[in-house]
Every structure is written in C-alpha cells, then in structure tokens.
Amino acid sequence: MAKATAKRTLKWQRDPEGMRLRILEAAKQEFSAHGLAGARVDRIAAKAGANKRMLYYHVGNKDELYLAVLEGAYDKIRSEERGLDLEHLDPPEAIRRLIEFTWNYFLRNPEFLSLLQTENLARAKHLKRSTKVKSMHSPFVEMIRAVVRRGVESGDFQVAVDPVQLYISIAALSFFYLSNSATLGVIFGRDLLDQKAKDERLAHMVGLVLAALTGQSVALFETTKAPKSRAAVAQTV
Amino acid sequence: MAKATAKRTLKWQRDPEGMRLRILEAAKQEFSAHGLAGARVDRIAAKAGANKRMLYYHVGNKDELYLAVLEGAYDKIRSEERGLDLEHLDPPEAIRRLIEFTWNYFLRNPEFLSLLQTENLARAKHLKRSTKVKSMHSPFVEMIRAVVRRGVESGDFQVAVDPVQLYISIAALSFFYLSNSATLGVIFGRDLLDQKAKDERLAHMVGLVLAALTGQSVALFETTKAPKSRAAVAQTV
DNA sequence: ACAGTATTTATCCAACAGGTTAATTTCTCC
DNA sequence: GGAGAAATTAACCTGTTGGATAAATACTGT
Structure with missing residues (x-):
C-alpha cells in the first residue's frame, strides 16, 4: 500500500518544518486557552502529534515556546494591517474601515486577545526580551496621523x-x-457574542468615534436594525 | 513584656476573623500577580503569615479561595459605585465624573483589573457559579440611562x-x-503610566466621549498642557 | 480548674510537570 | 549500499504543588 517507492512499514516520517509549525500552532492554542502557567507542555506535544522532546529540539523550553507564539501573533496582525490602505478613502470612511478591521481581526483571532492578556498579566516580561517585536511597528499610527490631518x-x-x-x-x-x-455576559445576563449583539456593538463603536471626530451624530450611533448584518461585518482585508 | 494579663509565652493567638481577612488579602495579591494557575497556595499562606492549612480551614481550596477574592473585588467596586451620585450634575458633567471615577478606580485598584483578566481567560467559569456576584448589579447602567435621558x-x-x-x-x-x-509601552517605546501620560489619557477619554455625545469638541480632546494635573485626577469618590 | 471545642502548627504524600538522557529510525550524499 | 547526520521516540528523574492527616495549643463556658 501507499506510494510505490515508499518502504513499507515506515514508523515515522521526517518533517522538521511541518513539525515546527504544528508545534507552534498547538502551543498557540494551549497558551491562549490556559495562559502561561496553566499551559501544559505535555498537552502541546500531544496536540501537535509529537513527542515532548520535539518541543525542546525545535523551539526551546516553555518560555521560549511562548515567546515564539507571541512573536508569531504580532507578526500576523502587523502583516494584515499593512494590507489595509486608507489613503484613498475620505477620512470618515477611513476611520470606519479601521474600526471594522480591528473588530473583525479580533473576532477572527480570539487567541490573539488571550495571548495579549496573558502577556500583560506577566507585565510584558517576555515581550521586553524580544528584539523582533520591538521592531514591528504598527503602521496604524502613521495611517491615523495622515487620515486625521486630511x-x-x-x-x-x-x-x-x-x-x-x-x-x-x-x-x-x-x-x-x-x-x-465572559464576565460582562454574566453581569448583564445576556450573550454579548450572538450576531445581533455583535452588529450593535460595531455600530456603536463606529458611531461613537465618528461622532466625536466629526461632531455629527452618525445614524448608526443609535441601535439600528442593522440590515445586511453579515455583509456589514465582512472581512475588510 | 506584653500586656499584663497575657500569659507569658504565648505561642500563638486566636484570631479567626483577622486570619480570614489576611488570607483573602494575601490571596488577592497572589492571584492578581500570578493568575489562577500561576498562584501558589504556599505563597498565599506565607504572605498571610499563616499556615497553609488555614486556607483550607477558613476559606476552602484554591478555587474557592479564588472565587472568594473575586467576589470581594466586585463587592468593593459596586459599593464605591453606589457612592457616586450623578443626579445633581448636568449631563455632560455627570459623564465626565463617571469617566473620572472609572479611571481612578482602576488606577487605585490594579488588582481588580488583573483579576478580571484572569477570570476572563477562564471564560468566567467561576463567576458563573457565583450566586453572589450575579445579584450585584452595577448601578451605573441605570445612572447612565437617566443621565442620557436628561x-x-x-x-x-x-x-x-x-x-x-x-x-x-x-x-x-x-x-x-x-x-x-505593559505591552503597549513596549510597542510604543514609552511609559504610559507616568503622570503626564495619565493626564493626557484622561483628557482624551473625556473629550472623546463628550464630543460624541454633545457634538461639540471639548477643549480637552486635544492634548492640552493639563495645568493642575494632580487636581484633575483627584479621587472622585 | 477543667472539659470540650475552635483554631493553629507541624509533617507528610501522591500526582504532576518541566526538562533530560539515551536509544532508535529515517534521510542524504557519496 | 552504507556511513554519518538529522529527526524522532521512549523512558526516566527530580523538584514542586495542592491537598490531607494528625498532633498541639488556645479559648469558652461551667
């Protein structure tokens, strides 16, 4: 069975790059689900379909693993941010796009939120050691500066x-x-993450910021019926 | 030495209420500093000047201890919130006061922020079990409703x-x-917590929200020189 | 003063978790 | 086709940790 050239009973295959990726992906899940101290090295290994020894071989110890995950997360968002060009839009529309992008990115990447929370609980101890992240400036600040000026x-x-x-x-x-x-949901006794709530939240945020900037209250500021809810929250990148 | 009536070589004193308070205070510090999984029961005991057994005797296991701390934190903020009466102020001033209170409360109680972060990382698992907290509604929502109407x-x-x-x-x-x-500070390469930065932040937040509500840009919206910075951030409660 | 109970101390322990050592298997290049 | 390096597996080791057990000490009412 299997490919013709392949020897029959292969116990395992070599795949260093793939292995490394699987490890980092598993680590991302584990760290975002359980935090730094709560994460279990054994679970990461299991999730990656690997032996625990592989983590240390390909990445390093728990802390190095965590930093690698964090750096990867920043790398990803910065890369998507660069794809968003606000130069051509008129200023209010640009701000709206910026808010929608941020909102949707966080929605699509909940692990990013968890990782940031975890790192802040650690007072950015790891991030401070990272030369990589320090040089990854978000393009947003300059984008915003230009938009505001215009x-x-x-x-x-x-x-x-x-x-x-x-x-x-x-x-x-x-x-x-x-x-x-999670906590807000318990306090208010309702689900903040169903589609209706999410649509309302996005409308509120856009309305709040644009009203502050332009001085004119945007229609969306009040809770609207949000027609075409799906399309409104479509990915912006 | 010591009081007259006291027997001389007392090895220890009884003080159940005091002990319980010291345990909860130590636990608050430990949990906010290290998160749930990162917290160490032994450290809490040491910090409380107690034997580890006391934690289990007076409060319960690690999870119960954590929930007790969380409930205490919510209790405290809710109690302070109730002291803030916005009825007499004209609406824009009421909103300003609300923002200042929130800001200052968070500044004065950094452990509250950490505890909330930790609980959200746990997806509010503990809070959901708490009957206490669920009944502790923040008065702010109704306060805001009234202010907005006015x-x-x-x-x-x-x-x-x-x-x-x-x-x-x-x-x-x-x-x-x-x-x-912490992470923002690393990214932007500057300290967000020095007095100047804090003053600017408060001014920005007040300006943003009030401009959105009133349609008129508040003077503070731009970065001002913030005269009398200290007084501006004085406790509002 | 003393019996009974509440509170506190002093040890202990089994499970776990991170990390290491050593052996095994696959691949590459000649 | 085989030697040497790279990648992977398997087993192990040690300090830690939450929690439990048991003994000691302080207090209270009578």
Missing part, C-alpha cells in the same frame, strides 16, 4: 486628535468588549 | 445612546489602556 484640512473633523490615543481607543473599544465578554 | 431632553446630547454600550465603552477606554499598558 480630515482636519477638509473640514470633516473638528479637532486634531493624537493618533496614538485614537489608536489605543479604537483598539480598546473592540478589545475590552471581546476579551471581557 | 441630556437628550435638555438638548445637551444629540443622540440617545444605549446605556449598556456606553457603560462598556467608558470602561473599555480606561481598562484597556491600563491592563495592556
């Missing part, structure tokens, strides 16, 4: 906001809602 | 926002900035 010049925006503050605020509105949806 | 009626606010969304947004703006200050 908006002020065109008269669309009434004030010049500090782009870093705005960046943090936009991230905050999505991040907190999603990362804390 | 603001719309008086013409101060241009739109009626969903109070739950606004509550979450206000919490988000402070929470994310503080809970993620």
Whole structure:
C-alpha cells in the first residue's frame, strides 16, 4: 500500500518544518486557552502529534515556546494591517474601515486577545526580551496621523486628535468588549457574542468615534436594525 | 513584656476573623500577580503569615479561595459605585465624573483589573457559579440611562445612546489602556503610566466621549498642557 | 480548674510537570 | 549500499504543588 517507492512499514516520517509549525500552532492554542502557567507542555506535544522532546529540539523550553507564539501573533496582525490602505478613502470612511478591521481581526483571532492578556498579566516580561517585536511597528499610527490631518484640512473633523490615543481607543473599544465578554455576559445576563449583539456593538463603536471626530451624530450611533448584518461585518482585508 | 494579663509565652493567638481577612488579602495579591494557575497556595499562606492549612480551614481550596477574592473585588467596586451620585450634575458633567471615577478606580485598584483578566481567560467559569456576584448589579447602567435621558431632553446630547454600550465603552477606554499598558509601552517605546501620560489619557477619554455625545469638541480632546494635573485626577469618590 | 471545642502548627504524600538522557529510525550524499 | 547526520521516540528523574492527616495549643463556658 501507499506510494510505490515508499518502504513499507515506515514508523515515522521526517518533517522538521511541518513539525515546527504544528508545534507552534498547538502551543498557540494551549497558551491562549490556559495562559502561561496553566499551559501544559505535555498537552502541546500531544496536540501537535509529537513527542515532548520535539518541543525542546525545535523551539526551546516553555518560555521560549511562548515567546515564539507571541512573536508569531504580532507578526500576523502587523502583516494584515499593512494590507489595509486608507489613503484613498475620505477620512470618515477611513476611520470606519479601521474600526471594522480591528473588530473583525479580533473576532477572527480570539487567541490573539488571550495571548495579549496573558502577556500583560506577566507585565510584558517576555515581550521586553524580544528584539523582533520591538521592531514591528504598527503602521496604524502613521495611517491615523495622515487620515486625521486630511480630515482636519477638509473640514470633516473638528479637532486634531493624537493618533496614538485614537489608536489605543479604537483598539480598546473592540478589545475590552471581546476579551471581557465572559464576565460582562454574566453581569448583564445576556450573550454579548450572538450576531445581533455583535452588529450593535460595531455600530456603536463606529458611531461613537465618528461622532466625536466629526461632531455629527452618525445614524448608526443609535441601535439600528442593522440590515445586511453579515455583509456589514465582512472581512475588510 | 506584653500586656499584663497575657500569659507569658504565648505561642500563638486566636484570631479567626483577622486570619480570614489576611488570607483573602494575601490571596488577592497572589492571584492578581500570578493568575489562577500561576498562584501558589504556599505563597498565599506565607504572605498571610499563616499556615497553609488555614486556607483550607477558613476559606476552602484554591478555587474557592479564588472565587472568594473575586467576589470581594466586585463587592468593593459596586459599593464605591453606589457612592457616586450623578443626579445633581448636568449631563455632560455627570459623564465626565463617571469617566473620572472609572479611571481612578482602576488606577487605585490594579488588582481588580488583573483579576478580571484572569477570570476572563477562564471564560468566567467561576463567576458563573457565583450566586453572589450575579445579584450585584452595577448601578451605573441605570445612572447612565437617566443621565442620557436628561441630556437628550435638555438638548445637551444629540443622540440617545444605549446605556449598556456606553457603560462598556467608558470602561473599555480606561481598562484597556491600563491592563495592556505593559505591552503597549513596549510597542510604543514609552511609559504610559507616568503622570503626564495619565493626564493626557484622561483628557482624551473625556473629550472623546463628550464630543460624541454633545457634538461639540471639548477643549480637552486635544492634548492640552493639563495645568493642575494632580487636581484633575483627584479621587472622585 | 477543667472539659470540650475552635483554631493553629507541624509533617507528610501522591500526582504532576518541566526538562533530560539515551536509544532508535529515517534521510542524504557519496 | 552504507556511513554519518538529522529527526524522532521512549523512558526516566527530580523538584514542586495542592491537598490531607494528625498532633498541639488556645479559648469558652461551667
């Protein structure tokens, strides 16, 4: 059976690159599900379909493994961020796109949220050691700076906001809602993650930020019926 | 030595209430510093100046200990929230006060942020079991509802926002900035927690939310020189 | 003063978890 | 076709950790 040239009873195959990827993927799942201290090296190995020894052979000890996962996560979001060009849009539309992208990225990558939470609980101990991540600047700050400038010049925006503050605020509105949806859900006694709730949240965030910038209340600020809900939240990249 | 009536060589004293409090305080520190899985029962005992057996005697096992800490944290913030009466203030001022309170509470109680993060990483597993917390509704939602209604009626606010969304947004703006200050600090290469940065952040948040509600850009929205910085962030409760 | 109970101390332990050592198998190049 | 290196497996080892057991000490009411 199997391929013609293959020897019959192969106990295992060599696949260093594939193995490394499977390890990192399994580690990402494990660390985001259980945090740093809660993660189990044995479970990562099992999930990767590998022997525990492989983790140390291909990546390193638990801490190095965790840092590698974290770096990978930052790498991924930065790479997607670069694909979002806001230059051609008029300023309010650009801000909307930015908010939608952030929201959808967090929705599509919940592990990213968990990893950031975990790293912040560790006071960024690992990130500080990472030379890689430090050099991976988010393009968003400069994008926002340019958009705000254009908006002020065109008269669309009434004030010049500090782009870093705005960046943090936009991230905050999505991040907190999603990362804390579990406790908030219990407190409010309702599911913050069903489609209706998510549509309303996105509308609220866009409305809040645009109203602040333009001075005119966006229709979406109030809870709308959100027609074509699916399309509205479609991936923006 | 010691009190007159006290027998001389007392090996230890009884103090069940005090012991329980010390245990919970030590546990709060430990859990907020290391998360659930990272917390060490032995360290909690040591910090409480107690024997490890005492934890199980007075509170329960690690999970029960953690839940007790969490419930205490919610109890504390809810109690402070109730002390904040916004009825007498005109609507924009009430919103400002709300934001300042939230910001300052988080600043004064960093363990609360950590505990929430930890609990959310656990998907609110413990909170769901807690009957106590579920009945501790935050008065803020109703406060906000009333303020928004008054603001719309008086013409101060241009739109009626969903109070739950606004509550979450206000919490988000402070929470994310503080809970993620470690990673954000590394990314931006600057300290987000020095006094100047904190003043600017508070001004930004107030400006953003009030501009959105009133349609008029608040002076503070831009980065101001923030005169009397200390007073501006004084405790609001 | 003393009996009974509440509180605290002093040890112990079995399971676990991260990491290591050593043997085994596959691949590559000549 | 086989020698040497790369990749993988299997077994093991040691410190830690949550939790339990048992003994000792302080307090309370009578």
